[in-house]
Amino acid sequence: MANILIQIQRFNPETDDKPYMQDYEVSKDILTGMTIFDALAYIKDKLDPTLTYRAFCRSAICGSCAMKINNRAKLACKEQILFHVKNGKVVIKPLENAKIIRDLAVDVDEALDKLKQLKPWLEEDPKKVPDSTKSESLVLPQEFAQYDKLTDCILCMACYGSCSAKSVSDNYAGPFQFTKALRFIKDSRDGVDIDERIELCLDNGLWDCVQCQMCLAACPKGLTSADDIQELRRYAIACGDESTGAKRAVTWFRDVFATGQIDKYNLPVNAKGDIAKREELAKEFANRGISPDKFAPQPFEKIDEFRKFIRKVEEEVK
Ligand code: SF4
Ligand code: SF4
Ligand code: FES
Secondary structure, eight states: OOEEEEEEEEOOTTTOSSOEEEEEEEEHHHHTTOBHHHHHHHIIIIIOTTOOOOOOOSSSOSOOOEEEETTEEEETTTSBTGGGOBTTEEEEEOOSSSOEEETTEEOOHHHHHHHHHTOOSOOBOTTTSOSSTTSOOOOOHHHHHHHTGGGGOOOOOTTGGGOHHHHHOSSOOOHHHHHHHHHHHSOTTBOSOHHHHHHHHHHTTGGGOOOOOHHHHHOTTOOOHHHHHHHHHHHHHHTTOOSHHHHHHHHHHHHHHHHSSOOTTTHHHHHHOOHHHHHHHHHHHHHTTOOGGGGSOOOOTTHHHHHHHHHHHHHHHO
């Protein structure tokens, strides 16, 4: 039976200058029914005891085996290897946005430090949580439903290792960190002031997310950090955030509601108070003999229907 080529990124910081790819060939017969985790264990056991990776539960629960499989972050113990074979090979690399400890094992400390900065714990609201163990702290089913799904995060870092914003910003907390922040904002027992929690999110780059949606694609538990970040941004605006990100969002919404389009000519002033930028644009228009008014967006014919649709969406997300 044919062999499958498994290419694995190797790196030992003590001996290697840079990462390199190493090839392992295993017969398709042996790999049939194996997960990526099983295949790595087979390689370590039979072919190369120096191969290093992290895994524990083998049940998609502990979150320790996230890695990049054909360039997508996945849990190695959840993925059948043959499903990922393309042109006879599978390529396995460590998660990005984290320092490599060795081969496929990455350092999780920085991501967890970022998480800590967002206060991922409950500070009990004394009105909700009794101070003795004689009575229970009651959470109504409809209250729990607000954050039930958000508690499914297993801290695997698949989202973090795929995040575009994290790859360019050291300050950016990361997707699962914001999902966790939202989880505590929504917990009816939490006594931390919402402004304080939102301030922590703002300090850790809430507006830096570029909504690339890679975190959604990566999450093995179906969590939607990109949407959670949008929800946190709505909270931020409601709390009076006046940062550039908040102003840009408010301006875009106002423009789109008014005409269906963004007023690009006035955007620098409306979103950032950047008069110099608009003057630059005005000069550019003048050089080309164009009046900026020509670019002022006008409402399109069915704008009323469009506005009704926006209002309906607003009601639904409330
Ligand atoms: S949507 Fe935002 S949080 Fe999610 S991966 Fe993209 S930049 Fe990161
Ligand atoms: S949000 Fe999903 S992908 Fe990100 S750490 Fe949690 S479980 Fe993993
Ligand atoms: S080994 Fe625990 S999630 Fe994969």
